[in-house]
Amino acid sequence: MDRSLRYCIIGAGNGGIAMAGYLAMIGYKVNLYNRTLEKIFPLMKEQTIYLTGEENGYGVLNKVTNNIEEAVKDVDIIMVTIPAMGHYDIAKEMAPYLKDGQIIVLNPGRTGGALEVYETLLRERKKNNIIVAEAQTFIYACRATKYNHAHIFKSKKEVTLAAIPAIKTNYVLELINEAYPQFIPAKDVLETSINNYGAIFHPAPTLLNSGHIERGAPFEYYTEGITPSIGNFLEKIDRERMELGRMLQVETLSATEWLRETYGAKGDSIFEAVQSNPAYKGLQAPQGLHIRYIYEDVPYSLVPLESIAHSLGMKTPAISSIINVAQLMTNIDFRLEGRTADRLGLEGLTIAEMHMLARRGTIVKRRLEEVV
Incomplete structure (x- = not known):
């Protein structure tokens, strides 16, 4: 070869x-x-x-x-x-x-x-x-x-x-x-x-298990850290992500479907699929909170999802709540430093123009006389 x-x-x-x-x-x-x-x-x-x-x-x-x-x-x-x-x-x-x-x-x-x-x-x-x-x-x-x-x-x-x-x-x-x-x-x-599943599986489980993580208590991050109630919360974040995808006319898979297609994990919910996923067995929780699951995934995963959604008039209560908790716990304004719709050049664009930018790297504005 x-x-x-x-x-x-x-x-x-x-x-x-x-x-x-x-x-x-x-x-x-x-x-x-x-x-x-x-x-x-x-x-x-x-x-x-x-x-x-x-x-x-x-x-x-x-x-x-x-x-x-x-x-x-x-x-x-x-x-x-x-x-x-x-x-x-x-x-x-x-x-x-x-x-x-x-x-x-x-x-x-x-x-x-x-x-x-x-x-x-x-x-x-x-x-x-x-x-x-x-x-x-x-x-x-x-x-x-x-x-x-x-x-x-x-x-x-x-x-x-x-x-x-x-x-x-x-x-x-x-x-x-x-x-x-x-x-x-x-x-x-x-x-x-x-279709950024790190936004689903990283910030929320980390923050919701922060007590165990800061104490240095050993546990498997996914199989033990994602309990039924935390899984239920992740479902709500995932639904907001998928709703944004529908608004943007983007093909999306639910996090549960993604686990099934990616790893062969079986289950009707995020919790069930995580528990049956062989790839997550043995993956230990981090030893502290100064990790990319917060400092990367909040400003560079959740903040842009929230910002793009808000630019299109969509509310994101579950996503926004995790950003707020992360900011309160770290004293960092992740919305200020993160990828916003404006920083990505998407603010004020139509959905068609967003796709044009994504596909061409530029936007070609049609002249008014061409439209009339």
Whole structure:
């Protein structure tokens, strides 16, 4: 099989270590970038990542660096695995060194990630011949167990992906499907952004289990942390997300249906499906509250969902309540720092114009005389 594609993985966290190790293991040339030198210094000496779990083996990396120019030089595909709060900054850092035709894939984009990165590159480069794509979720349920070890609990059966411009989605898939056949096309990045299940499964269970988490009490995050009553609350958040999807004319799956299609989990409710999901078995709760489940998923998942909904006149009591609790607990104004409809360029647009922006990266206004 052809392994001539060159990858760069941005971020040496749980997902980045797993993805870099896997791609190197199956024969690709892989660069790994991390901004903080201390985190990757041991890997710079021994450029090997070991995988356990669903995938077993090891991959030898081509390069490990904290120099962004070195990382992205001459690569074909840049897989960004850092939290969404870093998407804007990493886009600015990469912009001077990118070459026309390179592909950036956000893994995942959360809500509005590709729109934010595309606009940032357009502004920084004064043009944009870079393809920016986003995955609807991360391909693995995984954990980095050491600086050079990752355990992959389970790969998702299907993950939707869309590019800006949308006519490039199938081109991106043709390239990455050799390594990841699970990626399938979405119509545009509005679809991948609205079908952001991290918004359902991360902030609310974390906040509603915050007492146990702050005490350091060990428990399985999903199977023990999502009780029947918490599952009931997640259903309400999910219904608001799906209602927004219907308003935007975006195809949506309920979180329960997504668990069934992605993991084969059975159940008539979120609670039942979570309990039957083998991929969630053994995934432990975090050891504190300063984690991306709050500091990423509230401002970059829930805030844009709320903001886009409100711009269309839709109320979101369940989503808004979690944002409010997160703000009260952390003393941070997530609405101020997060992705709003205005920041994403969606404020004041019609639904047709939102899709035009998502599919083309720009809006073409028809002249009045053409309409009359």
